[in-house]
Amino acid sequence: MRRGRPAENALVIAFDLSLLPDETICHRDIHVRLGEWEQIEDSYYLMLDPAIAEESKPKSRLILGRLLQNWVASLRSLPDWGTVFLAFGFSDQCTSWLRVDRSGQRALLSVGWSCVEGWTFHPSQPEACRRELRNWRRSSSTVEADLADFIAAIKAIRAREAGS
Numbered sequence: 001m002r003r004g005r006p007a008e009n010a011l012v013i014a015f016d017l018s019l020l021p022d023e024t025i026c027h028r029d030i031h032v033r034l035g036e037w038e039q040i041e042d043s044y045y046l047m048l049d050p051a052i053a054e055e056s057k058p059k060s061r062l063i064l065g066r067l068l069q070n071w072v073a074s075l076r077s078l079p080d081w082g083t084v085f086l087a088f089g090f091s092d093q094c095t096s097w098l099r100v101d102r103s104g105q106r107a108l109l110s111v112g113w114s115c116v117e118g119w120t121f122h123p124s125q126p127e128a129c130r131r132e133l134r135n136w137r138r139s140s141s142t143v144e145a146d147l148a149d150f151i152a153a154i155k156a157i158r159a160r161e162a163g164s
Contacts, residue, residue: 037140045090051124065162074129090118
């Protein structure tokens, strides 16, 4: 077995986003991991999203599916040397975002937060993916990945967590 540096096109990322086991009747919290960084986010705002009217248990899964679908669309349209911010954590006074900087077929990923309030937009809306974001503050180190592999990972997470 050969060890050392991975092949140039190998996925050099440890990224995951998952709904935690249901601890309440209403919603499940979200576990997000990027490299060594990890955090638990409240999924309450997924349940408040009006895109799906019913207050059913799978609503958080359906809204998460729409959020991740918007992520994929934003990443596919991201121009070379472009940046996109992908929301994943929503609270009253701030939001958590995954920043993606594209360089050719590579993506530089880092997590941070902004003072944009979580109630000013819904997770299922395209506004959850932005090319510019005021007051973004980095809270993780940067991880490099192949962009196509990262998009495939998000699609796999969507299939696993949202069933779509």
